[in-house]
Amino acid sequence: MDTAGVCSELxxxxxxxxxxxxxxxxxxxxxxxxxxxxxxLPAETTGGAVDPMVSEFAEQFSVDVTGISNAQRAAIVDLLGSEVFTVTTLIYIADFVPRVHAGLRSFGVDVPLEPASWDHDTQPADFVMNVFLPAVGRMRAVDPVTSEIVRLRGARQHNCRLCRSLRDTVALQAGGSESVYDEIDHYEQSDLSARHKAALRYVDALIWTPSKVSGDELRQHFSREEAIELTLDVMRNGYNKVAVALGADGARVAEGTEQYRLGDDGQPIYG
Structure with a gap:
């Protein structure tokens, strides 16, 4: 699937x-x-009698997912039961698609979001995990070290324990290292390249101030195709917010890091 096709998945x-x-x-x-x-985003209805607990959970998810408390998490699971994962995935869509749309528009890419019809049959988590995320994962315009730096920034901002523990094998082979990744948290004062700093500033804007996001600096260092991929990467990486929100973000290793890579199908391969 080409870049335009991935964008249409929005x-x-x-x-x-x-x-x-x-x-x-x-x-x-x-x-x-x-x-x-x-x-x-457009919605099928104008809303109705929704438990305030759902609205509060969604608000905290958007503001800062790390602020969801254990009590809040337990309460939403108790309220929604078997629907909790589906609803949290819908929150992820409601949270991230507007961010991505704003990011893309900031450098001249306008993706229509009004659907021709409503999809009542597709399971949201299945579509996200098995269609959308792999489609983004198959994109290869951005070099692997930049992609990994961007991924790790999001992992640390959302405090996803699993994502923080992972290291992309291809990025390591291309020159990524712990000394490089240690620079991410204080990148403005670091020796990272201007290209990497531009990417990180853009990531931070999408995560923290999406209404003010600008693609001007990004486009000074990245092609249009790369800029689109980076924007979609932030959303792909941001699916970790679902795991963090539900307390399911535990690392697969007790200590240290674990290597992984994205396969040709865009799905992660661990080990």
Whole structure:
């Protein structure tokens, strides 16, 4: 799938509207977007009587997922039961698609988000994990070290224990190292390249101030195709917010790091 095709998948994400969750979906789309100062995604309904606990969970997910407390997590699981993973994935879509849309528009790429029809049949988590994320993972315009630096920045900002423990094998082979990755947390004062600093500033804007994101500096260092990929990478990496929100982000190793790589299908291969 080419870059345009991956971008078009954003519209398919917007179209996801599971039966019985339309009002919740509408509510969290309003909450997530307004929390970060962006326009909400289209929704099938105008909302309804949604438990405030869902809205509060979605708001904290958008503001800073690390702020979700154990009590809040337990309460949302108790409230939603078997639907908790589906709803949290819908929150991820409501949270990240507006960010990506703002990022893409900041350097002249406008992706229509209004779906032609609503998708009542596709399971959101299945589509995200088995269609959208691998499609982004198959993109290869950006060099592996930059991709890994961007991934690790998001992992640390969202404090995903699993993501923080992983190291991309291809990036290590291409010159990535712990000494390079140690520079990420204080990149403004680091010896990282201007290209890497531009990417990190853009990542931070998408994560923390998406309503003010600018692609001007990014495009000074990256091609249009690379800039699109970096933007989508932030969303792919940001799926870790679902794991963090639900307390399912434990590392696969007790200490140290674990290597992985993205296969030709865009899915991670560990070890």
């Amino acid at each position: 519209t398919r994400l917007v179209a996801l509207s599971p039966p019985g969750l339309a009002d919740i979906n509408a509510d969290i789309r309003d909450v997530c977007a307004m929390t970060v100062g962006l326009a909400p």
